[in-house]
Structures are given as structure tokens and as C-alpha cells.
Amino acid sequence: MSSRIERLTAPLRFAPPVWMSVLVAVAYKLFLLAYNTVPFNGDEGVVALMARHILQGERPIFFYGQAYLGSTDAWLVAFSFSIFGQSVFAIRIVQIALFAATVLTTYLVARKLGLSEWAARIAALLLALPPSMLTLYTTATLGGYGETLLFGNLSIWLALDTLKSNRRSLLRWLLLGAIAGFAFYTFPLYLVYLVPIGLWLLARRRRKAWRGYAAAAIGFAIGGAPWWIALIQSGGVLLAEMAGSAVAGTVAAPTFLESLSVRLLNFFLFGASAWLGLRYPWSAEFVAPVLGFAVLALYLGALIYAVRRGSKMLSHQRLGIIPWGMIGALLITFLITPFGGDPSGRYFLPLYLPLVIFVAMLLEWVRNEVGTLVVLFIVVVLGYNVAGTLIAAARQPPGITTQFDAVTWIDHSRDQELIGFLLTHGETRGYTNYWVEYPIAFLSQEQIISSARLPYHQNLGYTRRDDRYPPYSQAVAAAPRAFYITTNHPELDDLIRRRLSSLGVTFKEHSIGNYHIFYDLSRKVEPDELGLSDGATESSNP
Numbered sequence: 001m002s003s004r005i006e007r008l009t010a011p012l013r014f015a016p017p018v019w020m021s022v023l024v025a026v027a028y029k030l031f032l033l034a035y036n037t038v039p040f041n042g043d044e045g046v047v048a049l050m051a052r053h054i055l056q057g058e059r060p061i062f063f064y065g066q067a068y069l070g071s072t073d074a075w076l077v078a079f080s081f082s083i084f085g086q087s088v089f090a091i092r093i094v095q096i097a098l099f100a101a102t103v104l105t106t107y108l109v110a111r112k113l114g115l116s117e118w119a120a121r122i123a124a125l126l127l128a129l130p131p132s133m134l135t136l137y138t139t140a141t142l143g144g145y146g147e148t149l150l151f152g153n154l155s156i157w158l159a160l161d162t163l164k165s166n167r168r169s170l171l172r173w174l175l176l177g178a179i180a181g182f183a184f185y186t187f188p189l190y191l192v193y194l195v196p197i198g199l200w201l202l203a204r205r206r207r208k209a210w211r212g213y214a215a216a217a218i219g220f221a222i223g224g225a226p227w228w229i230a231l232i233q234s235g236g237v238l239l240a241e242m243a244g245s246a247v248a249g250t251v252a253a254p255t256f257l258e259s260l261s262v263r264l265l266n267f268f269l270f271g272a273s274a275w276l277g278l279r280y281p282w283s284a285e286f287v288a289p290v291l292g293f294a295v296l297a298l299y300l301g302a303l304i305y306a307v308r309r310g311s312k313m314l315s316h317q318r319l320g321i322i323p324w325g326m327i328g329a330l331l332i333t334f335l336i337t338p339f340g341g342d343p344s345g346r347y348f349l350p351l352y353l354p355l356v357i358f359v360a361m362l363l364e365w366v367r368n369e370v371g372t373l374v375v376l377f378i379v380v381v382l383g384y385n386v387a388g389t390l391i392a393a394a395r396q397p398p399g400i401t402t403q404f405d406a407v408t409w410i411d412h413s414r415d416q417e418l419i420g421f422l423l424t425h426g427e428t429r430g431y432t433n434y435w436v437e438y439p440i441a442f443l444s445q446e447q448i449i450s451s452a453r454l455p456y457h458q459n460l461g462y463t464r465r466d467d468r469y470p471p472y473s474q475a476v477a478a479a480p481r482a483f484y485i486t487t488n489h490p491e492l493d494d495l496i497r498r499r500l501s502s503l504g505v506t507f508k509e510h511s512i513g514n515y516h517i518f519y520d521l522s523r524k525v526e527p528d529e530l531g532l533s534d535g536a537t538e539s540s541n542p
Contacts (some may be wrong), residue, residue, distance in 0.1 A: 007012035009416060011194045015121040018107040021489050025103045025128035028386075029096045029139055033089065037393035039412045040088050040402045043142045045438030046468065047089055050074035051081050052442070059173040061226050063143045063469025070226065073143050086442075098137040103128050105153035110357055112160040116364060117335025122378065123360040132287070132389040133345055134352050136400050147351055151183035152193035152350055156322060157164055159197045162212065173212035177219025184220075185227040187493035192333070192350045196325025203318045212417060231455045233268060263340030265333060274345025275355070277388055281344045282401050287388040295384045305365065306358040323354035346406055397514075400426070407488045408435045414513035419444045421512060422483065427519050430483030431527055434466040436515070441472070451476040453527040454486060460495075461531070482525070484518040499530040 029252075032038060051074045054060070063069040076094045084090040106127045111122035127134075137145045158176045164167060180197075183190040201209070221228065249503050274281045276299050278292045286292060306323075330351060334340035339347060359381070367374040391402050398409035419440060422428065428448050432440075434457040440448055451473040455462035467473055476482060488493050495517050500507055506522040 013394075014116045016125060018121060018124045019189070021121070021124040021128040022100050022103050024125070026100050028129060028135075029092070029099065032135070032139060032389075032393060032400070033092055036391065036399075036413065037396075038092075038136065038139045039403075039410070040415075040439050040443075041140060041402050042435040042438050043402065044088075045440075045442050046086070047074050047077055047141050047143055047440060048086075048442040048448075049469070051077035051091075051535075052086055052131055052446075054078040055081060061230055065465055067230070068188060069143050070186040072140055072182075075374060077141075077146075078352065079141060085310070088443075092139060095139055095141055095146050098150050102138070102146070102149045102153060105150065105157060106356065109153050109156050109353065109539055110360065111161075112157055113322070115357065115360060118367070119360040119364040122363055123356040126359060126381065127377075129385050130352060131275070131385050132392055132400065133274045133277065133281045133498065135282065135389050136347060136402060137349055140402055142188075142346075142402060145346070148183060148187045148190050149349060149352075151179055151186065151190060153184065153353065154196055155179055155190075155193055156353075159201060159322075160319075161439070162201070164210075172213060173209075173215035175218040177216035177221075178223035179219075179222025181220035181225070182222075185224045187316055188399060189347060190324050192329045195329040196322045199325055200318060200321040203321060203350065203408070212433065224375070231386040246430060257533060258334065261489045263334050265283050266340055266343045269333045270343035271334075271345040271348050275348035277350060280388075280392055281346060282398060282404050287391065288384065291384050295381055295425040298362070298381060302358040302362040305362040308412060309365065316466075324353055326350055337472050369530045404436070405457065407458055410487050411513045412439065412517075414515065415439065415443055418485075418515050418517075421510065421517070422448050422519075425519055427481070427483040427517075429479035429481065430519075431491050431524060432475065434468075435486055436487060437472070438469075450483075450485070454484065454532060455492065456487065456489065458489070458491070460492065460532075480524060481521065485520075486516045487514045489516075496530060496532075500525060503529065 050058075050060055050064060054071075054074060055078050060071045060074065062071055063074075073094070076098075080090045084093060103124050107120050107124040115123065121385075132266050132507045138149070158172060158179065162172050162176065180190070180194055184194065190387065201213075210311070268280075270284075273279045273286075276296060278285060278289075278296060291394060304354045318527045324424050330347060333347070355506040360406060363374050363377055368375060389400065396413075397411050398406075401409060403409055423444075430448075430450045431453045432450045433454045434452040435449045435456060440450065449472050452466040452468070453462075453473075484496055486496070496518060500518070500521070505525055506517050508520040511518065
């Protein structure tokens with residue numbers, strides 16, 4: 001009997017307490033930031049500028065230029081700026097804090113779902129050292145992914161807690177609704193959590209909890225008030241944005257069946273492979289394929305185990321509805337909305353919760369059957385995740401990047417050099433692309449203002465949605481002179497060169513890293529004069 005107990009408890013020391021997993025997650029992030037492995041990108045630049053403008057008195061409801069992504073992240077960054085000063089590191093501090101809280105709440109959710117102490121600890125550890133995609137989107141901000149993961153965990157935990165019937169139960173329902181409403185306003189991706197939570201509550205409580213449903217609905221209306229107000233003011237535009245109108249052109253298929261096949265391919269091949277860490281979200285390249293397929297076998301085994309043997313545990317109080325419902329909700333979203341055209345895998349981020357739960361369940365079974373062999377499995381998975389991330393970090397550029405298109409892989413280590421060059425030559429207003437405008441504006445303390453009127457795709461495709469902040473465009477329009485900055489685009493450089501010459505405009509050129517600068521123009525030239533906005537579309541990049 002004692003030997004049996006020793007065999008079961010020996011591997012427990014390899015399941016660190018949750019506070020240790022939180023510390024590991026934070027230390028890992030700080031290590032990556034210390035070596036500048038995650039570039040400061042255009043979307044992050046927008047969040048940074050919004051935060052600065054909030055401190056200056058602006059009150060944005062949504063992400064600049066998007067009528068559906070709430071400004072929650074910008075407000076959190078503004079708070080960080082007020083404490084730590086306005087820097088890229090202060091932005092990343094917010095993301096680290098959000099992720100640390102997500103690791104902690106993952107443990108709490110796992111326990112609520114019925115996992116043992118050991119399995120819940122392992123789930124938290126797996127999330128603390130995740131595949132590269134989760135590391136990326138919880139280090140650099142695109143405006144709401146970190147908050148969505150945390151709000152999702154809190155919602156599940158609170159929904160499960162509503163089973164405790166006491167005098168405060170209506171307050172729990174009200175709080176659950178308020179968190180759900182605010183999370184939905186922050187990022188509609190939260191629906192991946194909300195749908196299965198709602199189905200579970202209906203299946204568990206049915207009509208008996210109508211007072212709770214009413215309280216949750218009131219809380220949802222209160223928490224999502226900014227979204228409802230904006231919906232009324234927009235006259236329905238907000239619904240179109242949320243349904244994916246901005247990415248409507250990403251699935252270019254002539255028939256429904258062909259479109260469906262593209263969406264299924266994006267879900268099961270491209271999206272799932274990035275989710276599991278088999279490839280990077282910005283590349284089709286497999287990550288250490290030999291070891292990767294071994295880890296894939298473990299993940300598939302976890303999913304199969306969760307369907308078969310693990311279903312008994314999760315069938316208690318119909319808890320399986322939540323993790324499996326999240327996977328189903330995302331699949332349906334891919335099939336019926338334009339978001340199914342996104343092959344990056346970033347919309348899979350909420351599914352790391354069911355993934356680590358299922359893997360932890362399988363590992364506990366391994367622990368019970370073969371004891372310390374489970375340690376090898378844990379080391380292989382965590383080692384693969386960390387190794388894949390560090391391999392990406394060593395490749396500069398792009399590093400660990402949110403950019404899907406290689407033409408947007410910019411060496412941002414030269415940003416200050418670019419800023420210094422422009423200021424030295426008195427060039428403070430001009431035209432560039434989305435991935436240059438906002439980082440340079442933030443880093444230059446808005447001394448250098450540009451308008452995103454230049455294309456960056458190799459086919460010279462351009463969307464007016466890239467020019468997200470009208471005050472910048474107005475400032476450039478009012479300026480007596482303007483520069484042009486391109487990145488990684490020799491064909492565009494040649495086009496600008498030829499068309500400026502055809503207009504009789506003299507100019508100078510200079511390159512700094514990936515940046516190519518046209519400056520000291522003999523007269524100001526608008527992009528329309530060069531024909532660079534011809535063929536602009538209203539579709540956006542996913």
C-alpha cells in the first residue's frame with residue numbers, strides 16, 4: 001500500500017504550485033523582451049497612441065479605424081503609462097499582467113471543471129510555457145486578445161460558481177452578465193466563450209433560474225453599454241464590422257462549396273497547426289517537424305482521451321459542454337463568417353484553455369498508470385514549445401512577429417535612426433504605409449506624423465482603412481512639404497521614382513535598414529498625383 005502511495009505522489013513534485021507557474025510565465029516573458037524578440041508593430045503602435053491620447057483627454061470607444069474592437073486595452077496601457085512612463089515596455093507590462101492572471105485563472109477553472117489538484121497545476125504550467133502563437137499574442141498587443149482570454153476564464157469560473165445557491169446568487173448572475181457584456185465590447189471573439197457558457201447554464205439550470213437569466217441580461221446590458229451606444233449611433237455599421245465586413249475579401253472562392261473547403265482547410269490545417277505550435281502563425285514552415293509530430297501525437301491522444309475516458313468526468317453536471325462547446329463555436333464561426341478566411345490561427349487563442357485541460361487529463365492518466373514516465377511527456381511538450389519560440393526569436397527579422405506578409409517584416413532596431421534622420425533634414429510630415437506610420441509616430445513623440453496612403457502588398461493593393469486616424473492625415477495635408485517612406489518594396493520605389501521624375505519633381509533618396517526614404521522634394525506631391533491610391537479597396541488585411 002505504501003509503495004502504491006509513493007508511486008502516485010512522487011511525480012507531484014513535477015507539478016509546481018500555481019504561483020510558481022505564474023512566476024515562470026512572467027520570467028519567460030521578461031526574458032523574451034530583454035532580447036527584443038517581439039517587434040513593435042503597427043497595431044501595437046495604434047494602441048500606444050490611443051493610450052497617449054487618453055492621457056491627453058481623448059475618450060476613444062473603439063480601436064482607431066475599427067468599429068467593433070473596444071478600447072479596453074488602450075485604457076489599460078494608459079494606466080501603465082501613467083505609472084511607468086510612455087514606452088514600449090510599459091505596453092508589454094500590461095500584457096504580462098494579463099497573461100499572469102490568465103495562467104492563474106486557468107488553474108481555478110480547471111479545478112472547477114473537476115480536475116485534480118495535480119492536473120490543474122499541470123494545466124497552468126502548460127499554459128505558462130505555451131506554443132509560440134500564444135506567446136506572441138500575449139506579449140505584443142493587437143488590442144484585445146489578452147483581455148479576452150482573461151475575461152473568458154473569469155466568466156467560466158463565475159458561471160460554474162453560480163451552482164452555489166445562496167442569497168448572493170443573483171449578484172453572481174449580475175456580475176457574470178456584466179463581465180460578459182464588457183468582454184463582448186472589448187472583443188467579440190469572446191463569443192467563443194459566451195455561447196458554450198450560455199448552453200451549459202441552460203442545460204444545467206433550465207427554466208428554474210429565470211431570475212438569474214434576467215439578472216445576467218441586465219448585467220450584460222450594463223457591461224456592454226459602450227457597444228450598445230455605438231450600435232445605435234452607427235445605424236447598424238457596427239454589426240457589419242463585427243460580422244467580418246472588413247475581411248470579407250479574404251476567401252476568394254467562386255462557389256459556396258469552394259469557399260467552404262477553404263474555410264475548413266484554414267481551420268483544420270492552418271489554424272490548428274499554429275494552435276498546436278507545429279508551425280508559426282506568420283509562416284507555413286513546420287517547427288522541428290520530427291519532435292513536432294511526436295507532440296502532435298500527444299495532443300491527438302489528449303483529444304481522443306477527452307472524448308472517450310475523460311468524458312465521464314466532464315459529463316458531471318454537463319461540464320463537457322464548455323470546453324467542447326468552445327471548439328464547436330469557433331468552428332461554426334469559421335464556416336459562416338468571413339473570419340474563416342484567416343489562416344494565421346490567431347482566432348484559436350481561446351482554445352488553449354480546453355487544450356491544456358485535455359492534455360492535463362491525459363497526463364494524469366499516464367501518471368496513474370506508469371508513474372514517473374509522465375515527467376518525460378511534460379518535459380517533451382514544454383521543451384518543444386520553448387524551443388520553437390526561441391528558434392523564432394533568433395531569426396531577426398522577423399523575430400516573433402504578428403506580421404503574416406514577409407513584405408511587412410521590418411527591422412525595428414533602426415527606428416530611432418530613421419527618426420533622427422528625418423528630424424535632421426526637417427522632414428516631419430509625409431506618406432508611408434500602416435506598418436510604419438503608427439510606430440514611428442509613437443516613438444518620435446508625434447514629432448513625425450505621416451499618413452498611411454502607400455500600399456505595402458507586392459501587388460500594390462491598398463485599402464483606405466489603413467489610414468485610421470484622420471487628425472494625422474489632416475496634419476500631413478496642411479503641411480507645405482512631405483516625404484515618402486516605403487519598406488521592402490523595390491517595385492514601389494521604382495514606381496515612385498519614375499512618377500516623381502515625370503512630374504518634374506526633384507528629390508533625394510536614402511535607405512536605413514528596411515526603410516527607403518524619398519525626401520527633400522522640390523514641391524509637395526500627393527499620393528493621388530502618383531496614382532498610388534488607384535484601385536484602393538475597402539477590404540482589409542486579416
